[in-house]
Amino acid sequence: MRLGLRAWVLGFWTTLRQLGRWPVTLSYPEEQPQIAPRWRGRPVLTRDPDGDERCVACELCSAVCPTHCIELEGDDRPDGRRYARAFRINFSRCIYCGLCEEACPTLAIQLLDEFAFGKERRADFVYPKEALLIDGPGKHPHYRYYDHAGVRIEAATAVPAAAAPLDPLDNRP
Amino acid sequence: MTAHFYLDGREIPFQPGQNVLEALLAMGRDRDVPYFCYHPALGSLGACRQCAVKLYPHDDKHPPRVMMACLLPASAGLQLVTAESDVRREHAAISELLMRNHPHDCPICDEGGQCHLQDMTVRAGHRLRHYENAKRTFRSQQLGPLIRQEMNRCITCYRCVRFYQDIAGGEDFGVFGSRDRVFFGRLHDGPLESPFAGNLAEVCPTGVFTDKVYHASYLRPWDLETAASICPHCNLGCNTAPGAARGRLRRVRQRHHPDINPYFLCDRGRYGFRHVVHRRRPWRHRLRSREIERDEALDRLTDLLRQGETGFLGSPRADVQDNLAWLALADAYGAPFAAFSDPWQEALAREILALPQAPSLRQLGEAERILILGQALEISPSLRLPVQAALRRGAQLTLASVLPTALDRYGELRRLRPDGYVDAAGDWCRALPSGKRGVILASADALGPAGVHVLRRLQEDLPPGTGVVVAHRAPNLGGAAFFATDGQSQRLREAIRVGRCRHLLALAADPLGEDGDAPFWRQRSSALRISLLDCLPTTTLEAAELQLPMAAVAEREGVFLNYEGRFQAFARVYRPAQYHPHWDPSRSTFPLPAGGMREELALWEPRDLAEALAQRGGRLESFHQRLEFYRHYLCPELPGPGDPGSFIPDALRARFRIGIVPVPHSGTGRWWLSAFHWYGDEAQARFAGELQSLAPVAGVRLAPGQTQAQAMLLTSRDGQTRRYPIVEVAGMAADVLALPPSDLSDLGYHPGERIDALEESAP
Numbered sequence A: 001m002r003l004g005l006r007a008w009v010l011g012f013w014t015t016l017r018q019l020g021r022w023p024v025t026l027s028y029p030e031e032q033p034q035i036a037p038r039w040r041g042r043p044v045l046t047r048d049p050d051g052d053e054r055c056v057a058c059e060l061c062s063a064v065c066p067t068h069c070i071e072l073e074g075d076d077r078p079d080g081r082r083y084a085r086a087f088r089i090n091f092s093r094c095i096y097c098g099l100c101e102e103a104c105p106t107l108a109i110q111l112l113d114e115f116a117f118g119k120e121r122r123a124d125f126v127y128p129k130e131a132l133l134i135d136g137p138g139k140h141p142h143y144r145y146y147d148h149a150g151v152r153i154e155a156a157t158a159v160p161a162a163a164a165p166l167d168p169l170d171n172r173p
Numbered sequence B: 001m002t003a004h005f006y007l008d009g010r011e012i013p014f015q016p017g018q019n020v021l022e023a024l025l026a027m028g029r030d031r032d033v034p035y036f037c038y039h040p041a042l043g044s045l046g047a048c049r050q051c052a053v054k055l056y057p058h059d060d061k062h063p064p065r066v067m068m069a070c071l072l073p074a075s076a077g078l079q080l081v082t083a084e085s086d087v088r089r090e091h092a093a094i095s096e097l098l099m100r101n102h103p104h105d106c107p108i109c110d111e112g113g114q115c116h117l118q119d120m121t122v123r124a125g126h127r128l129r130h131y132e133n134a135k136r137t138f139r140s141q142q143l144g145p146l147i148r149q150e151m152n153r154c155i156t157c158y159r160c161v162r163f164y165q166d167i168a169g170g171e172d173f174g175v176f177g178s179r180d181r182v183f184f185g186r187l188h189d190g191p192l193e194s195p196f197a198g199n200l201a202e203v204c205p206t207g208v209f210t211d212k213v214y215h216a217s218y219l220r221p222w223d224l225e226t227a228a229s230i231c232p233h234c235n236l237g238c239n240t241a242p243g244a245a246r247g248r249l250r251r252v253r254q255r256h257h258p259d260i261n262p263y264f265l266c267d268r269g270r271y272g273f274r275h276v277v278h279r280r281r282p283w284r285h286r287l288r289s290r291e292i293e294r295d296e297a298l299d300r301l302t303d304l305l306r307q308g309e310t311g312f313l314g315s316p317r318a319d320v321q322d323n324l325a326w327l328a329l330a331d332a333y334g335a336p337f338a339a340f341s342d343p344w345q346e347a348l349a350r351e352i353l354a355l356p357q358a359p360s361l362r363q364l365g366e367a368e369r370i371l372i373l374g375q376a377l378e379i380s381p382s383l384r385l386p387v388q389a390a391l392r393r394g395a396q397l398t399l400a401s402v403l404p405t406a407l408d409r410y411g412e413l414r415r416l417r418p419d420g421y422v423d424a425a426g427d428w429c430r431a432l433p434s435g436k437r438g439v440i441l442a443s444a445d446a447l448g449p450a451g452v453h454v455l456r457r458l459q460e461d462l463p464p465g466t467g468v469v470v471a472h473r474a475p476n477l478g479g480a481a482f483f484a485t486d487g488q489s490q491r492l493r494e495a496i497r498v499g500r501c502r503h504l505l506a507l508a509a510d511p512l513g514e515d516g517d518a519p520f521w522r523q524r525s526s527a528l529r530i531s532l533l534d535c536l537p538t539t540t541l542e543a544a545e546l547q548l549p550m551a552a553v554a555e556r557e558g559v560f561l562n563y564e565g566r567f568q569a570f571a572r573v574y575r576p577a578q579y580h581p582h583w584d585p586s587r588s589t590f591p592l593p594a595g596g597m598r599e600e601l602a603l604w605e606p607r608d609l610a611e612a613l614a615q616r617g618g619r620l621e622s623f624h625q626r627l628e629f630y631r632h633y634l635c636p637e638l639p640g641p642g643d644p645g646s647f648i649p650d651a652l653r654a655r656f657r658i659g660i661v662p663v664p665h666s667g668t669g670r671w672w673l674s675a676f677h678w679y680g681d682e683a684q685a686r687f688a689g690e691l692q693s694l695a696p697v698a699g700v701r702l703a704p705g706q707t708q709a710q711a712m713l714l715t716s717r718d719g720q721t722r723r724y725p726i727v728e729v730a731g732m733a734a735d736v737l738a739l740p741p742s743d744l745s746d747l748g749y750h751p752g753e754r755i756d757a758l759e760e761s762a763p
Helices: A002-020 A060-064 A099-103 B020-026 B085-098 B116-124 B159-167 B199-203 B212-216 B267-277 B294-306 B320-332 B343-354 B381-392 B418-431 B444-460 B477-481 B488-497 B518-523 B539-543 B606-616 B620-634 B650-655 B741-747
Strands: A043-045 A070-076 A082-090 A109-111 B003-007 B010-014 B052-056 B065-068 B079-081 B147-149 B174-176 B183-185 B209-211 B239-245 B248-254 B285-287 B290-292 B310-313 B369-373 B396-401 B412-415 B438-443 B467-471 B503-507 B529-534 B546-549 B558-561 B566-570 B577-580 B597-600 B671-675 B700-702 B711-715 B721-728 B736-739 B757-760
Touching: A043 A082, A060 A070, A060 A099, A099 A109, B003 B020, B010 B020, B052 B085, B065 B085, B085 B116, B147 B212, B159 B174, B159 B199, B159 B381, B199 B209, B199 B248, B209 B212, B212 B248, B248 B267, B267 B381, B285 B294, B294 B503, B294 B529, B294 B546, B294 B606, B310 B320, B310 B488, B320 B477, B320 B503, B320 B558, B320 B606, B320 B620, B343 B444, B343 B477, B343 B488, B369 B381, B369 B418, B369 B444, B381 B396, B396 B418, B418 B438, B418 B444, B418 B671, B438 B444, B444 B467, B444 B671, B477 B558, B518 B741, B529 B539, B606 B620, B671 B741, B721 B741, B736 B741
Parallel strands: B003 B079, B310 B503, B369 B396, B369 B438, B396 B412, B438 B467, B503 B529, B529 B546, B671 B736, B700 B721
Antiparallel strands: A043 A109, A070 A082, B003 B010, B052 B065, B052 B079, B147 B209, B174 B183, B239 B248, B285 B290, B285 B546, B558 B566, B577 B597, B700 B736, B711 B721, B711 B757
8 A cells, every 4th residue: 555655656756856847859850959979870981080991891890780781892902902892781771789880890880870861762771882981080080990900001101110021031130 | 439538527539649639629629729730731730839738647756737739649548628727828828929910900801700810819818919019020922813922910830831842842932031030932922833822821820821812802701602512623523612602603612522632622623713704704695696585595496406407515514414414305306415526535535434443532642653644733733732642651653744744853754755655654564563552643635545545454454452543624524424435426426527417506515616626616617506505705605606604513503423433413502693783673583681682693504404495395204204214324323412422333334344445546747746734724714814824825835956946837637727836845755746735626636646837937
């Protein structure tokens, strides 16, 4: 009996407590909501601070994707850098789980705050690479994968002296 | 009761002679102990120090100690531990040392996903690098079109050099430098010379050597579909595992077969698959180069068959069942069938099938005396690995050939003219000490039908245990020889010559090109209409009136009969498909998860085409009857894909030993003709671009000092003159012209025949 009363009082209290507050309802779409920075919205492909594509086509995102909605194929640029020749995401299958972002070793694929987008035809949900690629570095403004990879590409800046290539024919101790 | 030792308290059985690591791997427990430098074919080295286990001795005198599992012979009752902290620390510390210089480039490394180093580093639990200095770097070398080197990834396990020098006998690749400058490569940039270079990508436990051809159409190995397949590039029948994804074939790797190819595959087998993406490959039905629909093609063929003027031509490149279906269809229409367009090749195949069962490659590796006749090792490169293994065991090698061969410096050398092979074989057989296991490796082209016949007679007098291996480039030579017993080829040609056959329905054959006797077919090409089912853009395909697209080996099912008389089945790995960015609901293809659709290309399996033609002609019943009859007679029990294979019964083999004795005809002429082979030279591999970029210069080969001319003019059997630049080969027999087999076929001559040549001097 006492338990029932307690629940009754608590319930009314919860309701009455809202009386003095502003309503949380937004008149969307005229009013746009504040999206948290870690919101998992639509995935995009970002660029590194130099403006080069970050994606190196390692295929981890497509491997981890639970709905298999990512498909890509890699290729080599003339300067030795790897990039995705074709990259597409089918957003009519994407569940915005963010596993691709977690898997991405180069921080290329990032889930930004775009959360609602509609199309008239299902085929329009298949975004090719040109539609996915954005112009900026996204959430990680300073990260450059090739600074950490330990491979040289022609376009990269000078390598520090200690890491200059060794000569295997040099027999000095 | 097998003996056991104990690892962490669990019983591990082992065979005598195994070491601890081998016993663990045989149990499938490759996660218990990490390892790098051990490889079943290369043995234990103890270089990487990764496979540490802790040994508790049974006596009281010695304390427990950490030892390398790959160097510790397994013995009964051994007490080993890996679950203790000092062993784990050792694993993690060695991993850290191995990773000290390893770049963090797994995302752009082709090995990622199949990388032993990746697996073992995760397994050993190494996460953070304590060493703070820069990583050492090297300048990687350009090693040709097949293998890509990224030397910074090296962990110095020495597997590559142990394979390349010790197993494959290569000399142009080695190890340089000292301390942490140790470098594996060539002295200078340049393509690797060994025909086994492609194995470096498989042997390397990390991404130093990766497959350049696979890289060009790279998808991660976890995306690849694979199935048990058989290499279609020579008659050894090595087992392969092609990897395909998204409707494209992307790589071929070896598949373990204990008796044929335990661990390695030659480059022709590994890279020859690129013929399936040749840009001129026929994908659609074409009638005089106009694209037509499949139904129209079938109607046309049915009409032609009804006229009763069709001859059927099979091929040693097509598998057993496809040739059977062609034969059954020919029977249903009462038309002549031959599996060979050239009687010489037919007689050769028959003689090879009539040989007693050849030794397996494993038995070849245990031979004590080996005779190599001609360029057998260039025709079937994988023969070289067991020969090298036998040499390491102390076998004595005799080489008899026209041209220098790769193993010349390992054995007793005999240079001879093409007519000398039989004598050389006879001398060797007479000199063979009793009780020694001897094996003759012969090149089919060098010996010819008559030579193989003599070899069979010679072998009858030899002690048991002596075998003959005849290397040929056709994958199903034995299976095609089923249909070579009573001069079918000659009869088909006779029917064409007298005009009884005006239409040829050919299956994967190239009579106008390199099947052995192009002039005969060229002379009749105006009166003969050819319908060709093939997957290669051959000379015959270009001349064919009706082109039918055929599924390549990895795209269909079938059975090959290899040199031992072993049936081996291959499974379909993939279906070629084309990507369309938009899904079309009117097509019977599902949309892809990632959008668009992938539509499979309609390619014929020869059996299906034969059946469709029989059905349209109203002869389905007799077709099935004949097919069942032949199948029951020739191959009642066929293995499934992935099986080790089953042998043709000796009783059946004996039926092919018929009375016809081939007689050598050498003709007259100044020069003897010989075939010149290199390891990438085969009907299908000839359309594999990357491999062909390594081809030696074209031309006619002869000994130095034989002529002052720049080029030779040779006249073919139908009177056409061909010009061949002269390539002088040091150490070659005198008075011999060596030409690639495709050129010999073009001229209409066979190896061992004589020819006159016009010499073209410098202007």
